[in-house]
Every structure is written in structure tokens, then in C-alpha cells.
Amino acid sequence: MAKPKMVLVTDPDLNTRKHLVEILTEAGYKVGATDSPVAVKEALMVVPEVSLVITVLHFCGGVCPGILLVEWLRAAHPEIKILITTIMPDFAPKGVPVLRSPYTDEALLEAVQKELA
Numbered sequence: 001m002a003k004p005k006m007v008l009v010t011d012p013d014l015n016t017r018k019h020l021v022e023i024l025t026e027a028g029y030k031v032g033a034t035d036s037p038v039a040v041k042e043a044l045m046v047v048p049e050v051s052l053v054i055t056v057l058h059f060c061g062g063v064c065p066g067i068l069l070v071e072w073l074r075a076a077h078p079e080i081k082i083l084i085t086t087i088m089p090d091f092a093p094k095g096v097p098v099l100r101s102p103y104t105d106e107a108l109l110e111a112v113q114k115e116l117a
Contacts, residue, residue, distance in 0.1 A: 005051040005116050006030045010040050010069070011085075012056070020054065023105045024112065037069035050080055052115055057086035057098075070096055081115045 007029045009020045017033045024031045032047060034040050037055070044050060053073060057066040066084060070093050073080055082096050085108075089098045099111045 004028055004030045006032070006047065006049050007052045007054060007112065008040060008043060008047070008050045009033045010035065010037065010053065010055045012036065012058070016056070020108070023108060027109055027112075029112070037065045037072070040069060041072070044077065044080075050077075052081045052083060052112065054083045054085065054112070056101075057084050057088060057092055064091065067091075067093055083111055083115055 007024050009017055009024070009031060010033070011017045011020065012035050014035070017035065021031045021033050032043055032050070034043055040053060055066045055069050057064060066086070070082055070084070073082055083099060084092050084096055085099045085101050085103065086092060087101045089100050092098045097111065097115060099107060
């Protein structure tokens with residue numbers, strides 16, 4: 001039996017994080033969750049076996065932490081896959097898979113499975 005893949009979810013909204021963790025855990029993934037890109041960087045120092053980071057694309061004071069996280073992940077951890085969730089897919093960095101919000105649990109699982117295939 002294959003070892004479950006590790007997915008790291010980052011979203012500033014606690015309820016969203018809890019829901020994503022629940023859905024992904026029920027689907028058999030190992031899941032961690034953080035509330036910010038800075039916390040993702042810290043988590044990767046402790047849990048280096050992350051296969052996929054799911055991050056939300058949102059703007060805060062004219063800055064988009066999700067885009068900054070994607071840029072950092074591409075440079076520091078090119079082996080880690082990235083999935084962005086957003087209501088603004090046109091702002092997503094080129095070449096990064098996007099799951100448009102709102103999405104169903106089934107759509108989330110399909111997107112995760114595709115990225116980890």
C-alpha cells in the first residue's frame with residue numbers, strides 16, 4: 001500500500017482550514033494546516049515531506065500573500081506542487097493550477113488528485 005501524500009493547507013480563515021483538513025483527511029491524505037505563508041515556511045522546516053500546498057489567493061492591503069508564497073515555493077521548493085483557490089483566477093501566477101471558489105468538495109478532491117498523480 002502506498003504511503004499517503006502530505007498536503008499542507010494555508011488559509012487565513014479558520015473555518016475554511018478546518019473544512020479542507022476534514023475533507024482531505026477523510027480522503028486518505030496526511031494533512032497539515034497553517035494560517036499564513038510565513039507559517040508555511042516554518043512548517044516546511046519541520047515537515048519536509050509535503051507533496052502539495054493549497055493556498056488561497058486573496059489581497060490584503062494591496063499585497064497578495066498567496067502570490068508571494070507561490071514565488072517562494074517555486075524558488076525554494078520546486079518539487080512541491082501548488083494549488084491555488086480563489087474567486088479571482090485571472091490574478092493567479094501563470095502555470096499554477098487554480099480551483100475557482102466557490103468549489104465543491106468533489107472538485108477539490110479531483111484537483112488534488114490531479115496534482116498528486
